[in-house]
Amino acid sequence: MDVETPRQKWDRIYRGWKAPFPGAATVLSENEHLLPAGGKALDLACGLGGNAVFLARRGFEVDAIDISEAGIEALTDTACVEGLSINARVADVMERHWAAERYDVIVVARFLERTLARDIADALEPGGLLFYQTFVETKTxxxxxxxxxxxxxxNELIRLFDGLLIRYYRDEALTGKPDAGQRDEAFLIAQRPDS
Ligand SMILES: C[S@@+](CC[C@H](N)C(=O)[O-])C[C@H]1O[C@@H](n2cnc3c(N)ncnc32)[C@H](O)[C@@H]1O
Known part of the structure; x- marks a missing residue:
């Protein structure tokens, strides 16, 4: 049997999606107060685009990129219905076309490709913010x-983005009572220095 490519896997998942449309990642929704008043935003490996929709509803002009055609189709439909400013496109983020742009906000949720860290940091405008959230090896x-x-x-997210200013970081790992708190993922908000 042929092994599924990531694109085939995510197309299958999104075409069979029965759950409600996903909301924004916790790192973004719980720290909304850190967002600038508006500007250009990127939701990298956006999936169904919960972060893209969250940002567009708040007036950002959003680029949303994912390798899954099914994910981008669903996001395009949502954007159309709500009249949101989301430029959703199917692309392999490893091809780095997005890296030629500059963003006030970049969100990466539940996607990890370490070799993109430098490009992500460089794609921020001075003062721009990165919201990053993904799974840790100390999952409960x-x-x-x-x-x-x-x-x-x-601490890997901190190391990956060590050229940025860390504004928020949370990773509870297995400390204390593992059935309480915010487990399984690390959360980072980092800002590109002004100069
Ligand atoms: C766990 S999902 C997260 C989706 C979304 N960020 C969220 O939090 O709901 C991982 C996403 O990465 C996308 N992906 C995987 N490899 C990719 C690549 N090389 N380029 C673009 N998207 C990719 C998948 O299609 C999938 O939508």
């Missing part, structure tokens, strides 16, 4: 990927 549940390649190590 079965949620998220099993392959360790897609799981963050302790």
């Amino acid at each position: 549940s079965g949620s998220g990927p099993g392959n360790p390649r897609f799981l963050l190590r302790d």
Whole structure:
């Protein structure tokens, strides 16, 4: 049997999607007060685009990119119905076409490709903000990927974006009572210095 490509896998998941349309990632929704008043935003590996929709509803002009045609189709429909300013397109983020642009806000949720870190940081405008949230290797549940390649190590997001100013970081790992708190993922908000 042929092994599914990531695109085939996510197309299958999004075409069979029965759950409600996803909202924004916690790192964004719980820290909305840090957002600038408006500007250009990028939702990288957007999936169904919960972050893109959240930002467009708040007046941002949003680029949303994903390799899954099904995800982008669903997002385009939502944007159309609500009349939102979202430029949603199917692309492999590894081809880095997005890296030629500059953004006031970049969101990456539940996607990890370490070799993109430099390009993501460079794609921020001076003062621009990166909201990043993804799974850690010290997960307490079965949620998220099993392959360790897609799981963050302790402090890894901080190291990956060490040229940026860290405004917020949270990774509770296995400390204390693992059934309480905010587990399984690390959360980073980082800002490009003004000069
Ligand atoms: C776990 S989902 C997260 C989706 C979304 N960011 C969210 O939090 O709801 C991972 C996403 O990465 C996308 N993806 C995987 N590899 C990609 C690539 N090379 N280029 C663009 N998107 C990719 C998948 O299609 C999928 O939508």
